[in-house]
Amino acid sequence: MVIVGKVRRDAPWSWLKDGLADLAAEPGISLGYGAVFTLVGAAITLGLVAAGLGGLAPVFLAGFALVAPAFAIGVYRISQVRDEGGTPRLFDFWSMPVGRVTQLALLSVLLLVFFLAWARLAQFLFAMFAYGSDLTLSSVLPFLFSMPGLGLIIVGTLIGGALALAAFTVSAIAFPMLVDQDVDAFTAIAASIKAVKNQPGVMLTWAWLIALITALGMAAFLIGLAFAFPLIAHASWRAYKDFAPRPASSADALAADRASSDAV
Template sequence: MVHLKHVRRDAPWAWLKAGWQDIIRAPRVTVGYGLIFVGAGALIVLGLNAIGFASAVPVALSGFALVAPALAIGIYQVPRAIERGEKPRFRFIISRFPSRLSQIGFLSLLLLMLFLLWVRIAQFLLVALAPDTPLLPGPFLEYALSDPAGLSLMVIGTAIGAVLAAVAFSMSALAFPMLVDQDVDAVTALVASFKAVIGQPFVMLTWAWLIAFMMAAGSAVFLIGLAVTFPWVALATWHAYRDFSPEAAPSASSSASPSA
């Protein structure tokens, strides 16, 4: 059983404000962390273009959104340092490893499986609905927006991607910050995330839309914007976790007093 606090309906905006304040306090650490993943994303995009699979770039970018919560665990050391009254430094990210690495790895594997499922679904849809789709970016976009098969591919692919994104969000909304901050297992962290989404759907739907908008906006500017929006969303997620303050209730066996 996991207990959560009730948060205000406008809480997502407060989380973004708090995350931005963290960036202002430690711009080199936070933006530097974001640039690492911008560089990795740029290499993937260049690689796909080099082998003639530029049309797979949108799938890769949407896949990044699925696994991004797992990639953000290092940035949580910034607000933790601020809470302790310390000056955030990049060495905190690489030296202060969470004690629950195995549980974080398990949850990361679940997100990776979602990403691989999305890749397989995208491949299936491409073959089943639009086998004649051109792979170059310009012709692909023209085909997707003008041909009925291309339009079907876009609509169905977007709908399925949205469902997978919703599952990933529900799994990770609070889970990774909780695993970094508390000595709990992955199942408990997953329960906390799902309970927050189910218990306060308006708040979490608003938060999900804000995340989607910020990640899309960051990706639109040749991925450079992700250097800011990625750590910003991650830091705001930490403040969302703090706002909900999930607390795992002791089990009946552990709370029962020993018999005389």
């Protein structure tokens, strides 16, 4: 069982503000992680184009965003070390206890499953809507402006959005919790799900802001991701600290839930 606190309705904006303050306090390391994340995304895009599969680039970039929290561990550590009064260093994540690293790896595998599911579904949708078309960028772009292409965009967006929401629900505060506490991945996932369940309006607003910032970063020829990635990661740490999840006995968790319901 896990206890999750209650946050203000406008909390996502505070998380962004505090996340920006974290980034500004350690711009070199934060933007360094952002640059690495951006370079990986660019390498995926260029590799697909070189292989004649440029039409798949948007699909893989969207899937890449699903696993972004697993890449943000180093950024979470920056905020954590700052909160503890220390001076962040580039490879602070190597100093985490082995048990936490193991649980982080387990949660990362779960996000990888979401990524693979998205890739397979996208492949199926393209085969269904664009039968006979190749996957080169020059062929896919004109197709997307056709009626079948519009159908592909609508259905793909709906399915991708559902997967993204599921991935967000299980990982929104789970990764920061595993970085900060000696808990197992299932407890961290439960805390994240509980935060979304208890305050769906707040968390849907946060999910929308993450999607918007990520989209703007990708629209800037991926360069914007070097800034967007650490900003979202720092803000996600602030979201976790605001909810202040903690493991508890069944009795304590039930009492906390009852108190939260009475408050509402």
